[in-house]
Amino acid sequence: MGKKKQDLQKVVEKAIAQQKVPHVKFKGIDPQDIDIARLTKPSKETRQERWGKGLTLLAIGLIGILIVAIIGFVGLRGLATFFADRVNVFHFLFTTDWNPSAGKEHVGAAAMIVTSFAVTLLAALLATPFSIAVALFMTEYESGRKVRLLQSVMELLVGIPSVVYGFLGLTVIVPAVRKIFGGTGFGILTATLILFVMVLPTITSLTVDAFKAVPKELRKSSAALGATQWQTIFHVVLRAARARIMTAVIFGMARAFGEALAVQMAIGNAVLMPANLVSPAATLTSQLTSQMGNTVMGTLPNNALWSLALLLLVMSLVFNFLVHLIGKKS
Incomplete structure (x- = not known):
């Protein structure tokens, strides 16, 4: 030196x-x-640079440790059903008899898996057209005060707690479904209507961003060729933004798939293969929230619920993988 x-x-x-x-x-x-x-x-700026870099790396390391810990803990507890309790994986995934307290022959989650996917897909199919229509109105047809008003409404819908949605579904949608379609009013249809409102802001906000990302030059070029506004929207804007729209839909599906409390209050919590849209059923999340407090850690019923949680975690990873795959292709 x-x-x-x-x-x-x-x-x-x-x-x-x-x-x-x-x-x-x-x-x-x-x-x-x-x-x-x-x-x-070293100057003051250099020391600040080193401190900032060190704190950033520390935060990234802590987040990484947290993610690994969560995945590891859920994975260990969820796999105990198959390794410690000797439950057959195919029996767990493809049978509908769910009563873990009665033994490992009664650990079948197929009814909850089917119901979870049914509710998620129906909510996404119902919400996507409305989200695209609202997003087009906000980006292609209007600006200024009306757009700000709609944006405020979407933010308000996002901020409403899940229990409020569930309570509204329990007091408003369930009686309406019971009166119109018969039955108890609980079921996939009621849960779908609640999730439709819950995922609408998510899909709409991401779709608005998708439309805003389309270059204005494409719209001007289409207009210069004599296309009408709707022709430009249909043949240019929607085509250019379809990858981002798919990403928005997948994010909405992930939101719907993981929703617990609102669905639990409206679906009926009967672990049965759904016969129709108005018969009581149960999703993975509704069964978890309603039964986890009634089991003892380390027993088969508790391990079976952790297996449901592991299945939810795997599906979340699948949704994220699909988002990255679509983003990479686009």
Whole structure:
């Protein structure tokens, strides 16, 4: 380190002695006045850069540890059903008899899996056309005050707690479905209508971003060729934004698939293969929330519920993989 300071001292002395830049006044400066230690010491900005980088890496490391811990814990508890309790995986996935307290022959989650996918797909199919229509209105037809009003409504829908949606479904939608279609009013249809309202803001917001990302030059080029506004929207904007729209739909499906409380209050919580849209049923999340507090850690009923949680985690990873795959192709 001492040799480096001496070399730097020589460079400074040479620069002062041979300076040829007229507007820089080095003359009158004694080379001995140059603080070499200060020149070699990290500046305040450099220290701040190092601190910032260190804190960022620490935060990333903590998040990584948290994710690995969650996946590892859920994975270990969920796989205990198959390794410790010797439940057959295919029996778990493809049979409908769900009563873990009666033994490993009664651990079949097929009815809940089918119901979860049915509710998710129906909610997405119902919400997507409305979301696209609202997004087109906000980006292609209107601007200013009306758009800000709609944006405020979407933000309000996002901020409403799940229990409020469930309570509204229990007091409004369930009696309406019972009156119109008969039965108890609980079932896939009621849960779908609730999830439709819950996923609508998510799909709409992402679809708005998708339409805004379409270059204005494409719209102008279409208009220059004589296309009407609707022709431009249908043949240009929707085609250019379809990958992002699919991403929005998948995010909405992930939101619907993982919803627990609102669905639990409206679907009936009967672990049966759904015969129709108005018969009581149960999803993975509704069974988890209603039964986890009634089991003992380490027993077969508890391990079976952890297996449902593991299945939910796997589906979340699948949804995220699909989003990345669509984004990469687009």
